[in-house]
Amino acid sequence: xxxxxxxxxxxxxxRLDPPVAGLxxxxxxxxxxxxxxxxxxGGVEADFDSIEEVDAVARSVRKKGLQYSAVILLLLLTVxxxxxxxxxxxxxxxxxxxxxxxxxxxxxxHFAFVAVAILYARVANRSEDEMLGRPEGDG
Amino acid sequence: xxxxxxxxxxLGLTVTMLAVSWALRRSTSTTLDFYLASRQVGxxxxxxxxxxxxxxxxxxxGVAGAVYASGLDGxxxxxxxxAGFVVVLLFxxxxxxxxxxxxxxxxxxNRFSSPAVRLTAVAIVQLIVLLYLIPQLTGAGxxxxxxxxxxxxxxxxxxxxxxxxxxxxVIQAVVGGMKGTTWNQALQFGLKMFALFVITAxxxxxxxxxxxxxxxxxxxxxxxxxxxxxxxxxRSDASGRTTLELAQTVMSAxxxxxxxxxxxxxxxxxxxxxxxxxxxHPRRTLRFxxxxxxxxxxxxxxxxxxxxxxxxxxxxxxxxxxxxxSGRAARSSTVxxxxxxxxxxxxxxxxxxxxxxDLPRLLGAGVTNANYVDSVVRVPEKALLLxxxxxxxxxxxxxxxxxxFAAIFSTVAGLLLAAAxxxxxxxxxxxxxxFASERRRIRFGQAAVTITATIAAAIGLAVPNITSTxxxxxxxxxxxxxxxxxxxxxxxxxxxxxxxxxxxxxAIAGMAVGAAVSLGFIGTELLGRVTGWPISTPVSNFPxxxxxxxxAVAVVGASLLHGAREDSTAWWLRVHGTxxxxxxxxxxxLTAKGGGLP
Numbered sequence: 103x104x105x106x107x108x109x110x111x112x113x114x115x116x117r118l119d120p121p122v123a124g125l126x127x128x129x130x131x132x133x134x135x136x137x138x139x140x141x142x143x144g145g146v147e148a149d150f151d152s153i154e155e156v157d158a159v160a161r162s163v164r165k166k167g168l169q170y171s172a173v174i175l176l177l178l179l180t181v182x183x184x185x186x187x188x189x190x191x192x193x194x195x196x197x198x199x200x201x202x203x204x205x206x207x208x209x210x211x212h213f214a215f216v217a218v219a220i221l222y223a224r225v226a227n228r229s230e231d232e233m234l235g236r237p238e239g240d241g
Numbered sequence: 242x243x244x245x246x247x248x249x250x251x252l253g254l255t256v257t258m259l260a261v262s263w264a265l266r267r268s269t270s271t272t273l274d275f276y277l278a279s280r281q282v283g284x285x286x287x288x289x290x291x292x293x294x295x296x297x298x299x300x301x302x303g304v305a306g307a308v309y310a311s312g313l314d315g316x317x318x319x320x321x322x323x324a325g326f327v328v329v330l331l332f333x334x335x336x337x338x339x340x341x342x343x344x345x346x347x348x349x350x351n352r353f354s355s356p357a358v359r360l361t362a363v364a365i366v367q368l369i370v371l372l373y374l375i376p377q378l379t380g381a382g383x384x385x386x387x388x389x390x391x392x393x394x395x396x397x398x399x400x401x402x403x404x405x406x407x408x409x410x411v412i413q414a415v416v417g418g419m420k421g422t423t424w425n426q427a428l429q430f431g432l433k434m435f436a437l438f439v440i441t442a443x444x445x446x447x448x449x450x451x452x453x454x455x456x457x458x459x460x461x462x463x464x465x466x467x468x469x470x471x472x473x474x475x476r477s478d479a480s481g482r483t484t485l486e487l488a489q490t491v492m493s494a495x496x497x498x499x500x501x502x503x504x505x506x507x508x509x510x511x512x513x514x515x516x517x518x519x520x521x522h523p524r525r526t527l528r529f530x531x532x533x534x535x536x537x538x539x540x541x542x543x544x545x546x547x548x549x550x551x552x553x554x555x556x557x558x559x560x561x562x563x564x565x566x567s568g569r570a571a572r573s574s575t576v577x578x579x580x581x582x583x584x585x586x587x588x589x590x591x592x593x594x595x596x597x598x599d600l601p602r603l604l605g606a607g608v609t610n611a612n613y614v615d616s617v618v619r620v621p622e623k624a625l626l627l628x629x630x631x632x633x634x635x636x637x638x639x640x641x642x643x644x645x646f647a648a649i650f651s652t653v654a655g656l657l658l659a660a661a662x663x664x665x666x667x668x669x670x671x672x673x674x675x676f677a678s679e680r681r682r683i684r685f686g687q688a689a690v691t692i693t694a695t696i697a698a699a700i701g702l703a704v705p706n707i708t709s710t711x712x713x714x715x716x717x718x719x720x721x722x723x724x725x726x727x728x729x730x731x732x733x734x735x736x737x738x739x740x741x742x743x744x745x746x747x748a749i750a751g752m753a754v755g756a757a758v759s760l761g762f763i764g765t766e767l768l769g770r771v772t773g774w775p776i777s778t779p780v781s782n783f784p785x786x787x788x789x790x791x792x793a794v795a796v797v798g799a800s801l802l803h804g805a806r807e808d809s810t811a812w813w814l815r816v817h818g819t820x821x822x823x824x825x826x827x828x829x830x831l832t833a834k835g836g837g838l839p
Contacts, residue, residue: 149823149824149827151819151820153813157817160813163817167739171327178545179542182532189531193530198454199456200455201313212587215326219327219330219575220576222330223330223572223576227572234820234823235823
């Protein structure tokens with residue numbers, strides 16, 4: 103990390119991803135390769151995340167993750183609890199012989215998973231867009 | 242060998258698989274290529290590959306079988322398997338990719354800057370892979386027995402199935418590496434989905450209607466095949482009704498009459514259908530659309546928690562996230578996975594219902610033979626196969642045989658690569674020969690694939706000799722792998738990624754407690770089955786509900802007690818920031834415009 107708290111992007115295993123990698127000379131044999139990304143991409147001055155920004159986005163994304171997981175957990179646990187409470191939930195057919203309990207577990211739950219997934223992915227991506235990064239030239 | 246078509250289909254699949262790997266053989270020149278397909282797998286392709294990897298024989302044949310046998314309680318396997326990806330998406334998909342590591346042990350070792358964490362994780366990865374591999378290979382032997390029926394070179398069909406599968410998968414993984422495996426898994430997923438769709442379409446063509454079938458199967462109490470002795474058949478239960486009288490409430494008139502005729506002719510044993518016990522509402526007669534066949538309320542919740550947490554800790558699934566192009570692409574892949582899983586499991590569940598409703602109609606009432614008791618399938622995992630046979634004959638069965646092998650091949654290939662990555666990257670490259678050439682590293686990875694496959698095959702071949710009628714089913718052993726993964730890894734991932742104060746002491750304590758508690762519970766189940774001792778507990782098959790919270794407490798407790806704050810700022814910035822991805826995107830834009838390096 104430099105004085106500004108920006109990340110020296112890299113780590114033990116951070117190789118530059120092709121097709122970018124193919125355009126760049128490999129580091130000398132035996133040298134650590136963590137600086138490859140930075141050499142390629144203009145160094146840490148080009149664009150960086152400060153620790154304060156990343157902390158803020160991590161808190162925000164974690165909070166959303168917990169909220170969405172609470173919704174899913176509630177949905178998942180409500181079904182067996184309703185089934186335990188009584189036959190009005192699991193024994194009354196709503197379409198042919200299909201009961202609401204069966205339809206919920208076999209079909210509706212999957213719609214809920216996909217809906218939560220799409221919403222969360224959008225919200226998390228938007229948070230990162232809004233809270234991280236700078237306009238070009240504001241390095 | 243009864244019919245050559247299933248064998249031809251299986252061989253066709255194998256040849257296609259090897260051709261794909263051969264075509265992509267040049268994509269294994271570096272360890273990044275061999276283990277991670279150069280991190281260039283797009284979201285949809287990765288989603289299909291994840292589905293190929295994830296939907297093993299337990300999903301393809303097991304879910305339909307579980308629904309067939311137990312109705313609503315069986316559907317929970319499908320829902321739980323899918324729900325696990327919600328946890329992955331919400332907390333781990335993007336961090337897994339952004340960390341930029343090779344494997345689960347690599348991910349944890351870099352987070353906690355600890356070789357001890359790496360080695361602990363390697364040991365747990367190997368245990369999970371073995372727990373998952375053995376039932377897959379056992380499944381390969383069983384499927385060969387069922388579909389092909391003959392052995393090669395004097396070997397039994399079971400042995401032939403295991404050995405040929407292992408050889409084909411090892412060649413595929415060694416030659417094509419992760420890129421070849423990715424394309425193969427995606428194609429194999431397509432084949433599985435296509436097979437389910439075709440069987441459904443043919444069932445509908447034969448008059449299947451979901452709502453009518455549900456009504457049909459709910460008319461009678463849910464019946465379970467059972468072989469009872471002559472004495473037992475006349476024994477009364479607490480309500481004063483004999484076993485035969487109970488059987489009469491669930492059997493067809495034809496089936497019941499045949500059983501009574503057998504007894505009158507002096508048979509010492511007879512096959513009956515008996516009403517299932519209701520675990521949720523013990524006084525209520527259980528029907529197909531109602532809960533309670535398998536689980537009480539707490540067991541139901543334990544199953545949900547185990548499947549919910551297990552997916553995130555499976556090494557062959559997390560490895561696929563390391564191949565994504567970016568954190569955002571990893572999220573997109575998971576959204577696709579949830580959509581594809583919803584469709585896949587919709588068909589799998591539907592076919593379980595179809596088998597229950599339509600087999601008696603297609604066979605006629607009262608059929609009892611090696612496969613059926615009163616037209617109810619004896620071994621639930623065969624329900625989809627027997628339905629297929631009745632609907633479309635050998636040609637359709639050939640398609641399903643190819644899909645069933647695809648389910649095994651894709652999962653086993655993913656598991657072998659996960660094991661090889663942890664041996665090759667985490668043990669060989671980190672501890673044994675850190676200065677090995679790239680060529681030597683790849684050779685070691687290829688050897689690791691071969692050795693792991695050989696060990697799993699040896700255990701798979703020994704399974705018929707060491708087990709008895711109390712042996713755990715394929716699906717149950719897979720659930721144990723979920724339980725171990727969800728208990729030992731998932732709490733450490735979640736706290737490691739989202740709690741800065743987690744440290745190496747906490748990680749080691751969490752993994753050790755999670756693994757020990759979950760394996761302890763699984764051990765009570767296994768020992769109880771083998772010895773008959775009543776030591777199994779209600780959560781022995783789904784121990785994550787106990788083990789995962791204990792592991793989380795261990796992570797927090799040991800991290801706080803250990804005191805030392807390990808500096809993980811760089812890792813934290815990398816995993817939760819997007820600077821590298823933005824800079825890579827800028828660079829790609831720049832080079833696309835014809836600009837040079839900055």
